[in-house]
Amino acid sequence: MIRFDDVVKKFDDNIVLRDLSFSVRPGEFVSLIGPSGSGKTTILRLLMTLERINGGTIQVGDEYLSHMDRGGKLVPADERHLRQVRKRIGMVFQQFNLFPNMKVLQNITEAPMRVLGKSRDEAERRGKELLDMVGLSDKVDEHPSRLSGGQQQRVAIARALAMEPEILLLDEVTSALDPELVAGVLAVLREIASTTDITFLCVTHEMQFARDVSDRVMMFDAGQIVEDAAPDKLFTDPDEERTKAFLHAVIDREAS
Template identity: 65%
Template sequence: MPSPAEFAKSTSRANGSELVRFEKVTKRYGDVTVLDELDFSVSTGKHVTLIGPSGSGKTTILRLLMTLVRPDEGTIRVDGDYLTHEERGGRLIKAGEKHVREVRKKIGMVFQQFNLFPNMRVLRNVMEAPVHVLGLPKDEAEQRARELIELVGLTEHLDKYPTQLSGGQQQRVAIARALAMRPQVLLLDEVTSALDPELVQGVLDVLRDIAHSTDITMLVVTHEMSFARDISDAVLMFDKGKIVESGPPDKIFSEPEHQRTRDFLSTVL
């Protein structure tokens, strides 16, 4: 089996440099403010987990990074580049779609739902985007896809359609598909929430292996607190669109300072 570290080589940057930066980002839906002048950053090679109650704004952060929604105020940078803005004549303007697509190539996401192409076998699901988005030659994309399918433990299933796989297997294909784009940052949005309980551990084990064996940057939303504690460099506790507390996992889970954090953890641990 190839080393997981091979799949982070082309995405590596100097660890500790800033990769993602939110500056005064506000997002509203009608009269509801989901994110309220949010400031935070993620450094290259770090794994940052967002925790907090439903509706606290965690998933909105990932959706903003994928440009599924746009901020109402503030800016987002990825590897120094503005995501939804461009600099023209010394001022910021709304970015064109070409600019957004180029910056978004640096980001990969695994969703709650697997979102696999139902008419494509596993191998093609994983190699499709590198061919059509990155322009990778088909033979190179296929080799990359086969290695990643092996990494997630599904070599014997590469000729199957998604409907022939369990939910856990489909999610592992989705992880391989995201990694096939060689993103600089991998977003994980409650990736086990749609799985039957007995399938959760296999997916978490794959993600632990990737987290511990590669230098890929991760931004994670999860209710799996033991997983968060195991893989995170930092944990951010969200409530009502704001960060109420942040720190290393041992501190957040063992000695939280904020009462809201203590209340939340008492319901999930």
């Protein structure tokens, strides 16, 4: 469902991703861990076409994302092609990015009506189903400012699901939350992952969550994959010294 082949991303002279290649199967939940600045969030931004690659190719399903076929040759994708492929992808950001002037249900229904062409009745019916799924069926008519951070993030998750994505990208979705609110958001994501066939790519610092929900975990450092393994293997018996050092540092920080 996701394929990176020799992807390079640079910001001026700083190479953030260096000949990066990996793939994610349909329905798989893959978590990306590693130190800040290792390139994890850049991967998500490339998939959302918020950044352009400097080399290599990215595929989403059977389509190229960053390129398109023209006369049998791959050429850089135009905006129309990017929009078409991007419809297959949803993202939940660190910050909730809800529209403050819209009520909760409006936040969820606006894009399906405008982008997917849903009728208001259809969009609202699905929006209420999703709010029920994330435990907020009683917040339909509230404004985001009247919700806790955890509730706002659950609305953001419902909003992403309303676009019917094949792929859902999660970027440190609990990092802006108070510790007591984290568990509710992670519980919602566990439920979605276990009951849908959505493909997940998740950047997270929540090691226990990554271990519980992931099919695979990829350890990143300096724009490259250091280790790629099943969570039980990576968290209990990693092969690489860099992975061991990172996990020890995280565990020590959590313990303190």
